[in-house]
Amino acid sequence: MNRTGPGRGAWRHLATAIRFALIEHGRNRFAMVLVAVFVPIWISLAHLVVTPGWVQIRLRATGEVLRAGGDELTQISGALNAATLIVGFMMFAATFASGDFDRRLTMAGYPRIHLLLAKVTALVLASLAVAAYATVVICLYWSPQRPWLLAVGMFCAAMTYGAFGVTLGALLKKEVEGMFTIVMISIIDLTVQNPIANPVADNRLTDYLPSYGAMQASTAAGFSSTVPFTDLALQLVWFTGAALLAFLVFDRRTRSALPAAPACASVTVG
Amino acid sequence: MEVCNVRHGYGRREVLCGVDLVLPPGALTGVVGENGAGKSTLLRILSGELRPDGGAVRHRGRLGYCPQQAVLNDAFTVRQHLEFFRTAYGLRNLCRAEELMDVLGLTAYAGVRTGVLSGGTRQKVNLTLALMHDPQVLLLDEPYQGFDWETYLRFWELVTRLREAGRAVLVVSHLAHDAERLDRLFHLRGGVLHEGAEARA
Numbered sequence: 156m157n158r159t160g161p162g163r164g165a166w167r168h169l170a171t172a173i174r175f176a177l178i179e180h181g182r183n184r185f186a187m188v189l190v191a192v193f194v195p196i197w198i199s200l201a202h203l204v205v206t207p208g209w210v211q212i213r214l215r216a217t218g219e220v221l222r223a224g225g226d227e228l229t230q231i232s233g234a235l236n237a238a239t240l241i242v243g244f245m246m247f248a249a250t251f252a253s254g255d256f257d258r259r260l261t262m263a264g265y266p267r268i269h270l271l272l273a274k275v276t277a278l279v280l281a282s283l284a285v286a287a288y289a290t291v292v293i294c295l296y297w298s299p300q301r302p303w304l305l306a307v308g309m310f311c312a313a314m315t316y317g318a319f320g321v322t323l324g325a326l327l328k329k330e331v332e333g334m335f336t337i338v339m340i341s342i343i344d345l346t347v348q349n350p351i352a353n354p355v356a357d358n359r360l361t362d363y364l365p366s367y368g369a370m371q372a373s374t375a376a377g378f379s380s381t382v383p384f385t386d387l388a389l390q391l392v393w394f395t396g397a398a399l400l401a402f403l404v405f406d407r408r409t410r411s412a413l414p415a416a417p418a419c420a421s422v423t424v425g
Numbered sequence: 426m427e428v429c430n431v432r433h434g435y436g437r438r439e440v441l442c443g444v445d446l447v448l449p450p451g452a453l454t455g456v457v458g459e460n461g462a463g464k465s466t467l468l469r470i471l472s473g474e475l476r477p478d479g480g481a482v483r484h485r486g487r488l489g490y491c492p493q494q495a496v497l498n499d500a501f502t503v504r505q506h507l508e509f510f511r512t513a514y515g516l517r518n519l520c521r522a523e524e525l526m527d528v529l530g531l532t533a534y535a536g537v538r539t540g541v542l543s544g545g546t547r548q549k550v551n552l553t554l555a556l557m558h559d560p561q562v563l564l565l566d567e568p569y570q571g572f573d574w575e576t577y578l579r580f581w582e583l584v585t586r587l588r589e590a591g592r593a594v595l596v597v598s599h600l601a602h603d604a605e606r607l608d609r610l611f612h613l614r615g616g617v618l619h620e621g622a623e624a625r626a
Binding site: 164167168171175178179182183252253255256258259260262263264265411412413 | 470472473474475476477482484488490492496497498499500501505508509510512513514515554558
């Protein structure tokens with residue numbers, strides 16, 4: 156049987172895994188519809204329904220007191236909510252649906268690191284698309300001070316929730332459990348630190364929420380001239396932690412009890 | 426492949442109570458047993474999918490495992506499955522996979538997504554993925570589920586050729602009506618394997 160050499164295999168493994176990860180996400184038409192429809196509807200409803208009156212909020216990242224429109228603040232928290240839910244759902248759905256298949260691939264010799272890097276690539280592209288799209292829709296209604304920072308904040312939050320989605324997809328046995336968990340985490344996370352519900356933001360507990368850094372960066376992007384780099388870094392720490400957890404769970408889920416030695420393999424227990 | 430004193434249970438229920446088995450090259454071995462006897466558990470352990478509570482499994486060479494339920498990704502076509510596994514197995518081409526598809530009558534479905542295939546056709550893809558790298562040890566868990574009669578006969582012709590080529594083949598089934606095609610038949614009963622006339626009885 157003709158086989159390729161190990162040296163040339165790494166790039167081929169990675170390129171093939173990325174290609175198929177993108178094909179898989181492309182088949183998730185429901186997620187595409189969610190992105191296309193859910194994001195603008197949410198942002199538009201916030202504009203139409205929430206009072207445009209001014210609200211004073213304290214930006215916890217810098218201590219600044221900012222003056223912001225209620226509808227604009229709601230659009231930011233709503234867009235963050237939409238981005239985290241959609242990307243978290245996309246990654247969960249793909250990981251959950253392909254759980255046994257990924258295991259079969261790794262047992263056939265596919266390096267799991269390449270399968271994971273392919274998931275990360277799909278996650279980056281999905282997060283970029285959703286964050287850019289939500290930022291453009293918000294900019295149709297008003298002009299945030301730093302649109303790029305708004306997009307970066309949403310991108311980082313979406314990446315974090317996407318990593319949550321991979322972890323839950325590899326860990327849970329029922330689809331509804333994962334969907335419910337992602338929705339509940341996002342609701343608790345974003346409701347507690349919503350600037351309108353909590354304008355003083357004087358409780359340190361909010362600092363430990365998964366999208367705290369993204370919320371601070373996005374709010375600063377809308378109404379402040381400062382860039383809260385520390386909070387963005389904190390969001391990256393959340394993503395790194397979530398991605399590491401996803402790697403460990405995926406590794407455990409796809410591990411073979413037999414060592415992958417071509418000449419002789421054995422497992423002995425007890 | 427050598428299996429020595431493999432034990433496994435789910436909670437307090439012990440399913441395998443010390444299974445010993447040797448799969449020599451060029452031999453077609455069958456394991457039968459009632460529903461819930463532990464056949465799939467045994468195969469999952471032999472394939473490395475499940476770690477046993479005790480005992481040892483040793484094998485040499487490439488392993489091919491066809492699980493009872495077709496493990497496919499419904500988002501991909503049949504050909505995309507083959508391409509993905511070609512990379513996994515490190516194969517230069519898909520010549521053997523194409524031969525297998527031809528034997529199993531799968532070629533016409535190459536461009537079809539597996540999510541819309543019938544149960545029998547999905548099982549053909551499942552089997553092709555297990556055999557396309559020409560494994561030296563084959564573990565087949567009820568591999569002909571959903572096959573029509575003609576494909577069922579072709580399957581046995583294929584397995585017979587693999588045996589003649591020196592492959593060690595293990596076929597698990599809940600029925601013993603293929604006993605005459607096998608070199609050895611075991612009955613999994615009470616968590617242990619019984620061989621020969623006892624198994625056929």
